[in-house]
Amino acid sequence: MSLSAREYLNYFKQVTEVIENEKDYLCELDRKLGDGDHGVTMSIGWQSVNEKLDTELLDETDCGKISSVVGMTFLNAVGSSVGPLYATGFIKGAKVLKNKTELTDSDIAEFWVAFVNGVKERGKAQVGDKTIVDTLDPFAKKLEAKFAESQDILAAFSEAVQAGERGMESTKDLISKIGRSSRLGERSLGVQDPGATSAYLIIETFQKVLEVESVK
Amino acid sequence: MSLSAREYLNYFKQVTEVIENEKDYLCELDRKLGDGDHGVTMSIGWQSVNEKLDTELLDETDCGKISSVVGMTFLNAVGSSVGPLYATGFIKGAKVLKNKTELTDSDIAEFWVAFVNGVKERGKAQVGDKTIVDTLDPFAKKLEAKFAESQDILAAFSEAVQAGERGMESTKDLISKIGRSSRLGERSLGVQDPGATSAYLIIETFQKVLEVESVK
Amino acid sequence: MKKLINNPNNVVEEMIDGYVKAHPTYIKRLEENDRSLVTARKTTDNKVGILIGGGSGHEPGFLGYVGDGMADGVAVGNIFASPPPAPILEVTKAIDKGAGVVYLYGNYAGDVMNFGMAADLADMEDIHVEMVLTTDDVASAPIEEKEKRRGIAGEFFVFKTAGAAADQGYNLGEVARIARKTNEFTRSMGVGLTPCSLPQTGEPSFEIGDNEMELGLGHHGEPGIKKVPMDKADNIADELLKHIFADMPLNKDDEVAVLVNGLGSTPRLELYIMYRRVEQVLKEKGIHIYRSYVGDYITSLEMGGCSITLTKVDDELKKLIDHPVDCPMFVQK
Amino acid sequence: MKKLINNPNNVVEEMIDGYVKAHPTYIKRLEENDRSLVTARKTTDNKVGILIGGGSGHEPGFLGYVGDGMADGVAVGNIFASPPPAPILEVTKAIDKGAGVVYLYGNYAGDVMNFGMAADLADMEDIHVEMVLTTDDVASAPIEEKEKRRGIAGEFFVFKTAGAAADQGYNLGEVARIARKTNEFTRSMGVGLTPCSLPQTGEPSFEIGDNEMELGLGHHGEPGIKKVPMDKADNIADELLKHIFADMPLNKDDEVAVLVNGLGSTPRLELYIMYRRVEQVLKEKGIHIYRSYVGDYITSLEMGGCSITLTKVDDELKKLIDHPVDCPMFVQK
Numbered sequence A, B: 001m002s003l004s005a006r007e008y009l010n011y012f013k014q015v016t017e018v019i020e021n022e023k024d025y026l027c028e029l030d031r032k033l034g035d036g037d038h039g040v041t042m043s044i045g046w047q048s049v050n051e052k053l054d055t056e057l058l059d060e061t062d063c064g065k066i067s068s069v070v071g072m073t074f075l076n077a078v079g080s081s082v083g084p085l086y087a088t089g090f091i092k093g094a095k096v097l098k099n100k101t102e103l104t105d106s107d108i109a110e111f112w113v114a115f116v117n118g119v120k121e122r123g124k125a126q127v128g129d130k131t132i133v134d135t136l137d138p139f140a141k142k143l144e145a146k147f148a149e150s151q152d153i154l155a156a157f158s159e160a161v162q163a164g165e166r167g168m169e170s171t172k173d174l175i176s177k178i179g180r181s182s183r184l185g186e187r188s189l190g191v192q193d194p195g196a197t198s199a200y201l202i203i204e205t206f207q208k209v210l211e212v213e214s215v216k
Numbered sequence C, D: 001m002k003k004l005i006n007n008p009n010n011v012v013e014e015m016i017d018g019y020v021k022a023h024p025t026y027i028k029r030l031e032e033n034d035r036s037l038v039t040a041r042k043t044t045d046n047k048v049g050i051l052i053g054g055g056s057g058h059e060p061g062f063l064g065y066v067g068d069g070m071a072d073g074v075a076v077g078n079i080f081a082s083p084p085p086a087p088i089l090e091v092t093k094a095i096d097k098g099a100g101v102v103y104l105y106g107n108y109a110g111d112v113m114n115f116g117m118a119a120d121l122a123d124m125e126d127i128h129v130e131m132v133l134t135t136d137d138v139a140s141a142p143i144e145e146k147e148k149r150r151g152i153a154g155e156f157f158v159f160k161t162a163g164a165a166a167d168q169g170y171n172l173g174e175v176a177r178i179a180r181k182t183n184e185f186t187r188s189m190g191v192g193l194t195p196c197s198l199p200q201t202g203e204p205s206f207e208i209g210d211n212e213m214e215l216g217l218g219h220h221g222e223p224g225i226k227k228v229p230m231d232k233a234d235n236i237a238d239e240l241l242k243h244i245f246a247d248m249p250l251n252k253d254d255e256v257a258v259l260v261n262g263l264g265s266t267p268r269l270e271l272y273i274m275y276r277r278v279e280q281v282l283k284e285k286g287i288h289i290y291r292s293y294v295g296d297y298i299t300s301l302e303m304g305g306c307s308i309t310l311t312k313v314d315d316e317l318k319k320l321i322d323h324p325v326d327c328p329m330f331v332q333k
């Protein structure tokens, strides 16, 4: 299986759509734990990316360029906590994709591992802090291990996303240690972390792209 | 029939009580037509009078003094529109009662006529402007006429209060021409004027005092 | 209605208490009357005294505007109620330096009566008093009955220019002339989005649907011209300006001072969005903005909404608008 | 939720638009980035640049504090969201006069990351940057984890003293030292009564019962320590002060600057009632109030409630607190 630049661009289109649909839900989670803007922020960021997809990136074939423009565009549109986090992810990932117009299975695996490392470096959060990292860290670990084992990106990705989902769900039972909700203490129990949720949407959407691709 | 200074003081006690009971209703009317404070203002004013009744005026026997202290106390406690209006009423009335420790029927009639003239002079409102005057003007006219005719204060007062009541009720069908509600135009239709209402309570309470007195 | 208060009956007392303690170098209470506040600073000899006042609940109006370059004293009323004559008289006596005192207040039945009574009493003490009523609210009566109009946020400009004139040594008649001229050239109109509530009742001051606003609302929650559906900021600004222009035609190259005033709970963010449109419209008409004020200048407790005020300025008024001010709630360099 | 806005997505753009048009003699937008605003006035050569910034919705924070004696420039974020590095960098470049730039911002994950990235970029352009985080909110973490605390209204005092120090010619290290010292000696705690809502969602930022308040609420509506039943102003002030004193013991004859800050929709009347109690308590303890500020200094849109901030001042800080300021939303003589 491989992914063309066009399909890669299309992935970002789909993220835009998913975020738009889940915007209210993400805000609702953030109202309980933080300042209530996570859905709005994600939407502003992805709408801005979407505009780039329709203009500057329309005929772009360098997947590295696409990834870094997506990251910078997202960052400049939103700032916020997630701006630097996701932007760093896409920019670190861009290094893996540099000059590539077609992504192989291992490019894909490497991209996502780099992405997650970028997020972790930027935010310095640990698993268990009730953040994006609770979704992304188990996801990347599983992806790396399973892909090394099987070289089957579809299967590995799907297992990784499941691990990410479990990570996301685990945030319900966590006390926030970082970010706006870290002052909530016990009151943060029971609510799923908005960032962990949006991170899950981002990887889940990629899985769907792979699935569609695999049956072509 | 005659009224002692003690009974005159007691009248003011009763007004305090009546106003306290009708406070919310007076505010409600004023919310529809003005700034919603008429009940609060009346309450502040009469509570302040009440304090004077229990202290400075406790053993006062000069009804003129009582009336002017009530007026000035009310004024200083509230300012507002009704402060100068009612205060002027009581102060003009005080002139009639000066040095009197016992009020005759004609003192009573003269007092109220002077009271109403005071209010009218101060506020310059006309009957039909949707104010206190809509209650007080017909009340005073009727009182003067009926008392001149019959010399029966109880009967005259009771007819006068009825005239005042009709005047008060007539404000429902009036468009405000003065005071805060004068900008409401047609929207002031259907709501009874708060000032006309409090004026009615003041005279109605006096009628009750007379009635109790008459059966002694 | 949640409020940061103790006993609702003491809110005005306690506010004044806090206020004089917070700004002891600016303001002090007179011993004669605890609703009488005067500047704590020495003012120049022979200066005309500026006395302002009205009900509480409009802060910074009115006590916030006592200080250098604005008012010398203020008589403080109950919430939304004119002060009685006594505190007005005490302030008058305290700030009169022989040059007379100008009373500046909004055109409300209560204020008219109480300030009028105070002026009569001052007259008996041989103090010259000039009374100037503000009547800037175009929504409150048609132009033929301009003298019936109530004063709203435009009072700020009347205080500003009259205060400056007194500070610059104008005599009693001249200060009063400036105040009247400013009022003459000032028009305001407001819109109410959400009501306030009196501390004592806790009840909303007016009823309004979730999707409605009250055009021409008074700054005590008095009903305005009519309720209309909620609209975009630009359209609201256009509507308010339309009424103002109809009332006071402005020509190309006229100059104005602008005030976009918040009623209490409307964030500055929204006020600046309103201002943005005001500027656009004035620009289109070729009217120059000489100076702008955006913020809470005369409020109605926690009411939501805003008003727009335009004052047409000539060279004389411009000089007075620019005069520095140092009050606890308003400073201008 | 009724708001005076046009398209909810454009509120920040339109606010900035209105703001720069209202105060053209104070502030201008950089061509390089429309979220980058700098003072329109000439500042002294070799002055250390003061850069402030953060999310929108806190007005007067942060753009309201650009002017003489405070900040030289501001990077403006979306509502309640840190600005990205780009506008921060552009402001940095514009206000650096070779003496370096101090970044002053609240301790929020987003701000830390974005200002940090901007500082790295500035470093690549050979601009010396010092970063000072404010961490005044005692409710946001225990004293052992002071570095985790968020910055709330106490930021005002950090801007005030650092801005004054830069204006008085202090060098980069010294300005940063002053900012850190001020933060070190500053404690705040707030209480939330009613939520605000984001223009884009219209949803209340937190849930609270009709008879409850949130102790220690953050100024983006982040939940605080706990919900407690609504209480009298005096008791609320006592409670907030109790937490502050426990955190920063003050002794007899210590001197403090006080800020009673409104969160947006709380009338000044209530803030002064709160101040009244603060003054009483400090007096009882023999602590002297050097200077007081009461009003909306750092808000959360139309949130209801307030915070109390105490800054312990010595001679050095007193001189800086007294330094004159001329900003569009804050002037001090």
Ligand SMILES: Nc1ncnc2c1ncn2[C@@H]1O[C@H](COP(=O)(O)OP(=O)(O)O)[C@@H](O)[C@H]1O
Residues within 6 Å of the ligand: A030, A034, A035, A036, A037, A038, A041, A042, A080, A081, A082, A085, A122, A123, A124, A125, A130, A131, A132, A133, A178, A179, A180, A193, A194, A195, A196, D080, D081, D082, D109, D110
């Ligand atoms: N240091 C960090 N590392 C990873 N994720 C973080 C970090 N800080 C915050 N987050 C994530 O950011 C989310 C909040 O994002 P958002 O609401 O957009 O930003 P803000 O907190 O600035 O309002 C949190 O739910 C959390 O998952």
Ligand SMILES: Nc1ncnc2c1ncn2[C@@H]1O[C@H](COP(=O)(O)OP(=O)(O)O)[C@@H](O)[C@H]1O
Residues within 6 Å of the ligand: B030, B034, B035, B036, B037, B038, B041, B042, B080, B081, B082, B085, B122, B123, B124, B125, B130, B131, B132, B133, B178, B179, B180, B193, B194, B195, B196, C080, C081, C082, C109, C110
């Ligand atoms: N000039 C006037 N003459 C007689 N009554 C008046 C006049 N102006 C106002 N009023 C009365 O005052 C009432 C309002 O009183 P109140 O609410 O206490 O004062 P305010 O209008 O200052 O809030 C009105 O309902 C009206 O009856």
Ligand SMILES: [Mg+2]
Residues within 6 Å of the ligand: A030, A034, A035, A036, A037, A038, A180
């Ligand atoms: Mg958030």
Ligand SMILES: [Mg+2]
Residues within 6 Å of the ligand: B030, B034, B035, B036, B037, B038, B180
């Ligand atoms: Mg009233």
Ligand SMILES: [Mg+2]
Residues within 6 Å of the ligand: B035, B037, B080, C079, C080, C081, C082
């Ligand atoms: Mg009133």
Ligand SMILES: [Mg+2]
Residues within 6 Å of the ligand: A035, A037, A080, D079, D080, D081, D082
């Ligand atoms: Mg945010």
